[in-house]
Amino acid sequence: MSETKYIFVTGGVVSSIGKGTSAAAMGMLLKSRGYQVVLQKFDPYINVDPGTMNPYQHGEVFVTEDGAETDLDLGHYERFLDENLGKLSNVTTGNVYWEVISRERRGDYLGATVQVIPHITNEIKNRIGRLGQDKDIVITEIGGTVGDIESLPFLEAIRQFRNDVGRGNVLYVHVSYVPFIEAAGELKTKPTQHSAQRLREIGISPDILICRADRPIGEDIRKKIALFADTELASVIPAEDAPNLYAIPLSLHDEGLDELALVKLGLPAPPADLTEWYDLVSRMLGAEEMVKVAIIGKYIKLQDAYLSVVEALGHAGGAHGRRVELDWVDSEMLTDRESVVQRLADADGVLVLPGFGHRGAEGKIGAARYARETGTPYLGLCLGMQIEVVEFARNVAGLEMANSTEFEQDTPHPVIDIMPDQVGVDMGGTMRLGRWPCRISPGTLAADVYDAELVYERHRHRYEVNNRYRDALEEAGMVFSGTSPDGRLVEIAELKDHPFFIGSQFHPEFKSRPLHPHPLFYGFVGACAGTPKGAPPEPVRRAEEQAAS
Numbered sequence: 001m002s003e004t005k006y007i008f009v010t011g012g013v014v015s016s017i018g019k020g021t022s023a024a025a026m027g028m029l030l031k032s033r034g035y036q037v038v039l040q041k042f043d044p045y046i047n048v049d050p051g052t053m054n055p056y057q058h059g060e061v062f063v064t065e066d067g068a069e070t071d072l073d074l075g076h077y078e079r080f081l082d083e084n085l086g087k088l089s090n091v092t093t094g095n096v097y098w099e100v101i102s103r104e105r106r107g108d109y110l111g112a113t114v115q116v117i118p119h120i121t122n123e124i125k126n127r128i129g130r131l132g133q134d135k136d137i138v139i140t141e142i143g144g145t146v147g148d149i150e151s152l153p154f155l156e157a158i159r160q161f162r163n164d165v166g167r168g169n170v171l172y173v174h175v176s177y178v179p180f181i182e183a184a185g186e187l188k189t190k191p192t193q194h195s196a197q198r199l200r201e202i203g204i205s206p207d208i209l210i211c212r213a214d215r216p217i218g219e220d221i222r223k224k225i226a227l228f229a230d231t232e233l234a235s236v237i238p239a240e241d242a243p244n245l246y247a248i249p250l251s252l253h254d255e256g257l258d259e260l261a262l263v264k265l266g267l268p269a270p271p272a273d274l275t276e277w278y279d280l281v282s283r284m285l286g287a288e289e290m291v292k293v294a295i296i297g298k299y300i301k302l303q304d305a306y307l308s309v310v311e312a313l314g315h316a317g318g319a320h321g322r323r324v325e326l327d328w329v330d331s332e333m334l335t336d337r338e339s340v341v342q343r344l345a346d347a348d349g350v351l352v353l354p355g356f357g358h359r360g361a362e363g364k365i366g367a368a369r370y371a372r373e374t375g376t377p378y379l380g381l382c383l384g385m386q387i388e389v390v391e392f393a394r395n396v397a398g399l400e401m402a403n404s405t406e407f408e409q410d411t412p413h414p415v416i417d418i419m420p421d422q423v424g425v426d427m428g429g430t431m432r433l434g435r436w437p438c439r440i441s442p443g444t445l446a447a448d449v450y451d452a453e454l455v456y457e458r459h460r461h462r463y464e465v466n467n468r469y470r471d472a473l474e475e476a477g478m479v480f481s482g483t484s485p486d487g488r489l490v491e492i493a494e495l496k497d498h499p500f501f502i503g504s505q506f507h508p509e510f511k512s513r514p515l516h517p518h519p520l521f522y523g524f525v526g527a528c529a530g531t532p533k534g535a536p537p538e539p540v541r542r543a544e545e546q547a548a549s
C-alpha cells in the first residue's frame with residue numbers, strides 16, 4: 001500500500017448515539033477486508049488525560065498497554081479491532097496545548113506569536129500523521145458534537161488535513177441522530193440537516209452519513225437527508241438500534257458501509273471475512289441459560305463507569321453459551337450480615353469492582369465474606385482483590401481490625417498499604433499504570449485458568465498487599481498465586497478449599513476481547529454456571545504472551 005488513507009468521524013445532534021462504536025465497527029470491518037487499521041480519539045476537554053476525571057460523569061478510564069489513561073472509546077476500539085492501541089490513540093486539547101506550550105518555553109518558536117492556527121492545528125495534524133506511519137487506514141473520531149466551541153480547532157485541523165494529504169485520501173463520516181417524534185408519528189430529519197449544515201460552514205462536507213434511529217429509516221427520509229447534506233442517497237447509511245453491541249458492525253456491513261468507504265477512498269474492496277463475528281453474535285444472542293452475577297460497587301448508577309467489566313462478562317458468557325445477568329449492588333446498602341445475605345442470596349457469583357476511597361468499603365468486605373463462607377464464586381478486580389485480603393485478614397487470619405490505609409490511616413494491621421513510590425506524588429498519571437508481567441505459581445487456580453507461567457496485565461493502582469503480612473496471611477490459607485517476577489508485588493490472591501475465589505491487583509477487564517474472553521472472566525463465569533473450570537477452548541492469550549510463557 002503506498003498511501004495511508006484517513007477517515008474522520010464527527011458526531012451531530014446529541015452525544016451518546018454510538019459514534020465511538022460506529023468508528024470501532026468501521027475499523028473492524030475494514031480490517032476484515034485485509035487492511036491494517038488504527039483508531040484514534042480526539043477529546044476536546046482541557047484535562048491532559050481523563051485519569052483525574054470522575055468516572056461517574058465521564059465513564060470508565062480505559063488503560064492501554066503503554067500505561068495511558070484514556071477515554072472509554074479506546075476500549076471499544078481495542079475490542080472491535082482485537083488489537084492493542086497506545087498513547088497516541090487518545091489526544092486531548094490539554095495534551096496538545098501542553099506540548100505546544102512546552103515547546104514555546106524551550107524557545108522552539110522564538111520570534112513567533114504562538115496561535116491556535118497554525119500552531120495548535122499543526123500539532124493536532126502531527127498526531128494524526130504519526131499514527132498513520134505504518135498503517136493503511138487511520139480512523140479518527142472527534143469527541144463531542146459539531147457546534148461545540150471546544151472542538152473547533154480539531155475540526156479545523158481535519159479540514160486542513162484533506163488538503164495536506166490529497167483529497168482522495170480523506171473521508172469524512174458524520175454520525176447523526178434521527179429522532180422519532182411520537183406526536184407527529186414520524187422520524188424527523190431536521191436535526192441532521194442542521195448538523196450537516198454546521199459542518200459545511202466549517203468547510204467539511206460529509207462523504208458518508210450514518211443515521212442512528214430507533215427504527216428503520218425509509219428511503220424517502222434518506223433521500224431528504226442526502227439532499228440537505230449535499231450527498232447521494234447511497235451515502236446515507238441507516239443504523240437502527242442493534243440487538244447486541246457486536247451486531248453493530250454486521251448491520252453496518254449489510255447496509256454497505258465498508259464497501260462504500262473503500263470505493264470512496266479509491267481502495268480495492270476484497271471480500272470481508274466475518275465468519276467469527278457472525279458466530280459470536282449468534283452465540284451471544286442464542287444463549288438461553290442464564291447466570292446471575294452480583295456486581296458490588298460504590299456508585300453503580302452510571303454503568304459506563306465499568307464498561308470493560310460489563311463487556312468482559314459478556315465475552316465470557318458468550319464463550320460459555322450463557323447470558324450473564326448483572327445485578328448491580330450498591331455496597332453502601334450492605335450494612336450488616338443480614339442485608340448482605342438477603343441481597344446476595346440468589347447470586348451465582350460475586351464480583352467486587354475496582355474503585356477508590358473508603359466509601360462503601362465495609363459493604364464490599366461483607367460481600368467478600370459472604371462469597372468465601374458460602375462457596376459462591378468470587379472475582380475481585382483491583383480494589384476487589386484488596387477487599388478480599390482485608391476480609392481474610394480480619395476473619396480468618398485473626399488480624400483484628402485489619403484494613404487498607406486507603407480506608408483507615410491508623411489501622412493496627414495495614415494489610416493493604418500505599419506503595420512506597422506513591423507517597424506524595426502528583427495525582428495525574430502517576431499511579432502504577434499499564435502493562436507489567438505477573439508470574440503464576442504452578443498448581444494454583446490462577447495456573448489452572450491461565451494455563452501459563454507468565455502473563456502480562458494492565459494496572460492502575462497506588463496501594464498493594466503489605467509484604468509484612470504476607471507470611472501471616474499465607475499461613476492462614478491465602479495463596480498469592482501471582483506476583484511480579486521479582487516476587488515483591490502481589491498480583492493475584494486466591495483461596496484454597498473454595499470452588500472459585502480469586503482477585504487480581506491488575507485489571508483483566510481491559511484485556512478481554514469478544515473473540516478472546518479473558519481467562520479470569522472465563523473461569524469465573526464458568527464457575528458461576530457450575531461448568532468445570534479450566535482454560536477456555538479458544539486461545540485467549542495474545543501472541544506476545546504465548547511467546548513469553
Ligand code: GLN
Pocket residue numbers: 353354355356357381382383384406460461462463464
Ligand atoms: N484504590 C485502590 C488503589 O489505588 C484500587 C484502585 C483500583 O481499583 N483501580 O490501589
